[in-house]
Amino acid sequence: MKKLRLSFLLLVALVLSACGATADQGTSGDSSSDTKTESETITYESENGPVEVPADPQRVVVLSTFAGNVLALDVPVVGVDSWSKMNPRYELEGVEEVTDENLEKIIELDPDLIIGLSTMKNVDKLKEIAPVVTFTYGKLDYLTQHLEIGKLLNKEEEAQNWIDDFKERAAAAGEDIKAKIGEDATVTVIENFDKELYVFGDNWARGTEILYQEMKLNMPEKVKETALEPGYYTLSLEVLPEFVGDYLIVSKAEEKESSFMETETFKNIPAVKNGNTYVVDSKEFYFNDPITLDFQLEFFMDSFLGE
Structure with a gap:
């Protein structure tokens, strides 16, 4: 009888041990499931x-x-x-x-x-x-x-939500800006880099996507002829006045040569003489991602609409 009772106790112990192992395996399984979710x-x-x-x-x-x-x-x-x-x-x-x-x-x-x-x-x-x-x-x-x-x-979904919101904000800002500067006013974007001057079309960052694509502001004909298709165009200081519209955005790196802005040729451009020139840090304007675009949009609103 003692042997039978001992056998029974051993059997119970084995069953409990098995249950415990199963429970542990279940816990372990949940853990591996979590790991799998993380590494999906x-x-x-x-x-x-x-x-x-x-x-x-x-x-x-x-x-x-x-x-x-x-x-x-x-x-x-x-x-x-x-x-x-x-x-x-x-x-x-x-x-x-x-x-x-x-x-x-x-x-x-x-x-x-x-x-x-x-x-x-x-x-x-x-x-x-x-x-x-x-x-x-x-x-x-x-x-x-x-x-x-x-x-x-x-x-x-997050990307699409930002796009929808951005387009709405930029379009509204464009309407406000056109109401202030005039429907026919033109805007030019230039940059100095490696001792060269560049003028930009509507898809080469520097705020061009906002100004031309979203705000629907006008590009000077000379810029349209030379820079719209390739994205940018290299030009000399002597012909710069032919490319500058009613408003001018200058993308400038502080450490780069920018003496062209001190020349009489530049100073006599109507957009410069009329105070319609806005200088930006090129490092902040190189890209066209949401962080940069939101900053550019805010800059343009402050520049064109600020009193």
Whole structure:
């Protein structure tokens, strides 16, 4: 009888132990399920075909142009290109500056997604580090580009909401500005870079997308003839007055040569003489992402509508 009772107790112990193991496994299963959720992927249809990317990326390296788009969607960035790094409008404290040739540095950053342009180097090697998605600059218009990055980051709805809101705000601002400066007033955007002067069309950042596409402000005919299709046009100081409309936006880097603004040729341009010239920091105007566009829109509203 004692042996039978002992056997029964051992059997109960084994059953309880098994139940405990099952419970532990259930808890462990829940944990692995959570881990799986965190590491889930989606398939993004890139211009080069489908790419499996994180559904919730947490360590993104942006090797050119699109850092502001990623930041605007509240996705963590761990590495950016030099142009983005020097933009004072981006929150990039602690973010490393990298290039498509800094493979070891990128490995150390342990990215879960790499974004860049189709022209960048070492794409195959970068793919060994993390999923890589590239875009051809200018293939998409600037708002569709943001939407695509929203799709890539699994934040399409957020991207679309910003686009809808931005277009509404910019159109309203354009109506107010035209009411003040006149329906026929023209605006020119120029920049000095590497001792050259450039005038811009309607899709080469520097605020041109807002001024011409969203606000529907007018471009001088000379600019339309030379810069609209290619995006920009190089010109000399001597012919600059022929390109400047009623209003002038000068994108200027503080450390770059800007003595042209001290010349009589520049000072005698009607837009300059009439006080219709607005100077911007080129570092803040290089891009056309939501962070930059919101800043540009605010600047134009203050400049054109301010008393």
